[in-house]
Amino acid sequence: MSQALNTYTLRLADDLLILSHRLSEWCGHGPILEEDIALTNRALDHLGEARNLLTYAGQAIGKSEDELAYGRMERWYTNVKLVEQPNGDYAHTIVRSFLFDAYHLPLAEGLTRSTDAQLAAIAAKAVKEATYHLRHSSEWLVRFGDGTAESHQRAHAALADLWTFTGELFETDAVGDAMVKAGVAPEMAAIKAAWNNTVDTVLAQATLERPVDGFMATGGRKGLHTEHLGFILADMQHVTRAYPGASW
Amino acid sequence: MSTGPHTRDRIITILESVKDPEIPVISVRELGVLRDVGLAADGKVAVTITPTYTGCPAMDVMAADIKQALREAGITKVEVKQVLSPAWTTDWITEEGRNKLKAYGIAPPPHTADIRALKGCAPVVECPRCGSGNTAMLSAFGSTACKALWKCNDCLEPFDQFKCL
């Protein structure tokens, strides 16, 4: 496995692992039972995909999935900042997932045709689940946007808050370019086009206005994060740090 | 086919006792999770399984149960391998498996689980209790990763549906 492929695989894994952790924070706190179950199911799907990717990336560098998840500090995590943002109210959680799902589905579809057989196999499973995820977040976004004045306002506020984190999803750099060239990763422009299409369609249905592109946050892929990631990792890693190598 | 003391058929028969830990009426074979049984010349048994859902926490339990079932039958040299490709689909659930799901109160998944069915499908899901087709989905996410939550408008019972994948 090349260095670029390793970096690329870890990026895919980190987005999913951190989003999974955020969604799992809703366990036992969902607004209704069905949603509590839905979010924990989604967290489990994301975690499953992240585990496969971490295992794959780890094989090349002699590390287990656990060592990668529990042993890396903030600066070694390369997820986009969008997924580490706090849950906020339910509209925030749904909008964050919607913006990610609209990216994750075309990405997974593209990766099913990857020249890397293992990434293609992982994506082939993920694409079916991602279809359910996008449907779930889209339905709720429409319900909020086209619901009451309050739900509309909350969805609007969440979109305005989170929009600044969407630019990072489509960033390209030497690693991404090398992966596209090698046929490992799909073209980012195609994913962006699919994302735009989904976002515009669902926002129109939800009677929500698409925010205007302004300042876009960056740095996550280089390990520069918002202050929130440190707290997530503290929560996720404290047991393995307190009892290194423990098993039960 | 058999080169060791055990035959492939016998191993598959033994593995019939290994059920999905979350749906204990359906075996790993009926679920389509059991993909292959290999016998090496030295008598080592290689069992290949594939996960239903990516994050299915039952996979580790199934692998452990497979090893235990074979150990109890005196087969100790066992390796359980997980493969992702080709990706599992609900179409691999056998006909008897589907009937067992239904008898257990879980509506079996609709057939033709391809991506089109996933995206657009609004299939008629029959209530596993009264057989009525007058049903509605409550949530695409149910008690486990593989199930959705439905209700019957006729007998008014809620029920699980094995999701189309």
Ligand SMILES: [Zn+2]
């Ligand atoms: Zn009924």
